[in-house]
Amino acid sequence: MKVMPLLGALVLLGVIANMALGFASEAGYASLVMVHMGIGYLGLLLVLVAAVMGWQRRGKVPTRNILAMTVVLVLAIVQVYLGSQLLESSSQTLLLAHEANAFLLLAGVLVTAALTARRQAAPKP
16 A cells, blocks of 8 residues: 555645635634644644655655655645734734635645656556
8 A cells, every 4th residue: 555645635635624624714613723723733744744755765756746745845834834823813914825825735735646646647667
């Protein structure tokens, strides 16, 4: 069983679920904020593990995949930082930055998943 595609699927599902929770908590379900935070921290940990695994297998993993995972890791760190800042401030600009970064994070995860799937589907020499 290959671990990287499983980690990627977990991260993708987590990003989608966490975006839904984030928008729900913004719409008045404040009790979901702690669940949203927990999934965010867990997602950051999963992205970190996936990125480290990719860096350790540099010879086997294409550079573009490692670069995509690194971008997703940076976006995840920024997302957690923005979310933690939102706990202290109710700035509309900060909220919009957190939401926009969530969509960038989703796009990054989708690009990384596409690169991984493309690599998995490529014929082996």
